[in-house]
Amino acid sequence: MGSIGKYTIPSAIKGVRVSQLLQIEDERGAVLHMLRPGDDPVVVGEIYFSIINPGRVKAWKLHKHMTQRLAVPAGKVRLVLFDGRADSASRAKVEEIILGRPHAYYLAIIPPGIWYGLQNISAEPALIANCADREHDPAEVDELPLASDTIPYAWKEALP
């Protein structure tokens, strides 16, 4: 019962913003905030969900123009970021962020130019909501395989 307030979590990568989202719980369930009019940026281009099965990884992707706004209302995931921007103060930095209720029900905002991947680290299907700032366009997406010389990070995929 009760609610958890809003605060910001520091990120090692310039332009990435992670903040606590409100959760209002009662005996029937909960109401979970995701995006409200006061939020910046407010433009919503497309809203979709990604389901990841336990142990599985979806990686790597980089958007040249799209800003991702992610929250994880079910399950728990490891979000891994790699700063691929040539002109960034945090260039080539890697960061891991855990997302999931109740203690890490966060809004994670990922600007363009960041490689990112997600692994479900819970025993149930994880649900990632994305309120992107523009419509999906395959032409603005770069992809790399899980194992790549570009990104110094080793995924440990746990296959069933």
Next chain:
Amino acid sequence: MGSIGKYTIPSAIKGVRVSQLLQIEDERGAVLHMLRPGDDPVVVGEIYFSIINPGRVKAWKLHKHMTQRLAVPAGKVRLVLFDGRADSASRAKVEEIILGRPHAYYLAIIPPGIWYGLQNISAEPALIANCADREHDPAEVDELPLASDTIPYAWKEALP
């Protein structure tokens, strides 16, 4: 594997629109559409989730101005509608709509003036996403208890 196309489900209540949403599945999980730029209405005021525990009911609510756009990416729910609009061709009609993956992954659009309630009819927590067309404002919400003389519908709440 594969995807399910988009089609519209008829509703007994005027102005209610229910349409199949795209699901793209692979061995890692799925991508589930919710709202895209081509959709009408496109204005997004607030995005939030409602979690309902198994068997529990959240009812009744009526919005005087807000349009609800609901999808259920996890669990299965019974959405019950009652047309409370004095001037509606479907005035006082009751309708039940099942929402949940994979066969009823729908976008349900509920215009203002409709009483609605939701029951989780699955064994797992159900997650309802709402992309409302305006910000939550308690002044534009009417509420009634589960049992009310106004609405001829008997919820059978299954408490744990």
